[in-house]
Amino acid sequence: MPEKQTKNTGSPGANDAIAGRAKVTINDIARLANVSKKTVSRVLNDHPIVRAETRAKVKKIMAEQGYAPDPQARALAFRRSFLIALAYDNPSPQYVVNMQRGILDQLDGTDFQLVLHPVDRNAPGALEKMYQFVERHRPAGVIMPPSVSEDQALCDMLKTQACPYVRIASLDLDAPERMVRTHDADGAAQAARHLARLGHKRIAHVHGPRSFRSAHERLAGFRAGLEEFDLELDDALTIEAGYAFESGARAAHKLLSLANRPTAIFAGNDEMAIGIYTSARKLGLSIPEDLSIVGFDDTPMAARIAPALTTVRLPIRDMGAEAAESLMRLIKGVQAAENKSFLPEIIVRESTRSLA
Amino acid sequence: MPEKQTKNTGSPGANDAIAGRAKVTINDIARLANVSKKTVSRVLNDHPIVRAETRAKVKKIMAEQGYAPDPQARALAFRRSFLIALAYDNPSPQYVVNMQRGILDQLDGTDFQLVLHPVDRNAPGALEKMYQFVERHRPAGVIMPPSVSEDQALCDMLKTQACPYVRIASLDLDAPERMVRTHDADGAAQAARHLARLGHKRIAHVHGPRSFRSAHERLAGFRAGLEEFDLELDDALTIEAGYAFESGARAAHKLLSLANRPTAIFAGNDEMAIGIYTSARKLGLSIPEDLSIVGFDDTPMAARIAPALTTVRLPIRDMGAEAAESLMRLIKGVQAAENKSFLPEIIVRESTRSLA
């Protein structure tokens, strides 16, 4: 019954993992277990139709031999690799690294590998480039944080290629099993309530680029939060910037040079908030005595600058882990138990104070 | 002469990349070019022994058909995947992201993919885990920044597995073709000269953990730089910390509480330098009026805090690109033209000033 023995016999006795002994293959397991390699394959893939007894015997021998199937061979036969691609364009290193960690936490111990795929959405041919990657490397799945997650053409392409994916975004862009929601609007509303309770009336908002949905969400949430306190967000105090330090500094310079300058500024992210610190200081304003500032993201820097920045925290690492978990479910065709929600939380530090 | 035609015929006319047409394989190219697939394979792998005429014909047809070989199939046949692993344990997100970018710059357009492999050197079984990865996934190569690059057992294992690798480190740990040198000592010497020229005499150094070779290199370089000015680094003013914010703050607290406190501190990295800011402020000291501070790394934060941090810049992204380029040479068996040197550069900002 056992198949023809190959040259690849392994060395049944030894068990020194570091030694360069011949690799154990599915053929060895089949021979040792006295079954066909198809049956071993069924055990490997958790195919239900295998007798419990047979399954146990095969599993025992696999364990004894320290057998693990070859990912390259499976990839070729499956027409799917074991790569999980992270397609990102977020400019904040902290965001990217935290997301990577969350995904890696979840992938640890599996056969899946995390490959990095930076996307320049503005570059011509960005979609074509991603398409080439997907067609050639056939990743097991793709995870997209904002703003790549907002690219509908990209997601349509993935769907056409039958490539599973999960989008992380601040609004419902897709079927629930393909979404990890971040509720940015809720976080921005918390920032608004915090400033309103401190007695601020002239409140400004420096938001991110209109090409980022998160910028819209945060703006809308902030506005809604203020309205709860019968405060209106003045259009003259609402400025678009680029989610980057310098753009935040420039926007703040304009706002703080106004005759009737704001007493508080909510920045669309921490990067811009730090930029606002710089401009305020240049104009001789003290934080928080003359100006209260709230950020968004809770980057490590927020806690380390002086005065420490009040900001809205998004659990980015957990979001990455959840995205990876959802993706695993899609890949395995398992039904989602329930989609986890990631609610932001305001972290009050030293950059905000009540109006005297 | 042409081989038996498979079901995989492609559609010779159409050229719509996005459409889901059948994939072009080596068999199609061989048939169309009227050669064997072995000859196509030779062209693919730049094997020299192919008639120029034949090569041109095959290349022309590959271009016409938009053919690209399947990485999974090549990996199985080659017994080597197209994955480049980044094995890292650096705690600074900025360092990690910059290194990733440099590597990705270099890998762009090739068939190689960057996979992330965080290493916890202190965890038991870290070596075994890496071994499992290398044995199963057979990466084309591994890039190791510090401090993973300092792990000799890990590198020995890679050598045993015939897995090409490149180490990025502040001293010569390996054959030149496997090394990217960073010259940390030179950067630390520049920091020393800068402080000495400003007239400082009581100078402290908060260095990184002894388990990091970079900590030793920076300490030695700093000491040497001071000696050029006949200054000696006082052991009582030399403290070990953990390359992290909090540890820097604690070390500075000790130093600044001394009866005869230092007038300048050189921190082993920017993270710790920022921690020193915090401690100095708590003790009522102004920077740079009462205390000059120099960091190492030039993280983005360095330019953004107030006062902006004088620091030593290492071109991390370029180093990543160079590491990837060296690795490509090792993989292709090409002789190195010449190893690029990465010299650090001191960036003078506002955190240092001459003693009145």
Added chain:
DNA sequence: CTGAAAGCGCTTACAG
């Protein structure tokens, strides 16, 4: 519930 054959798309010896 289990298996023998064919195949995934390439490359490595071995011939000529």
Added chain:
DNA sequence: CTGAAAGCGCTTACAG
């Protein structure tokens, strides 16, 4: 300089 055969280590139909 070129090719037919066998193989890399798995899985997918197709039988039984």
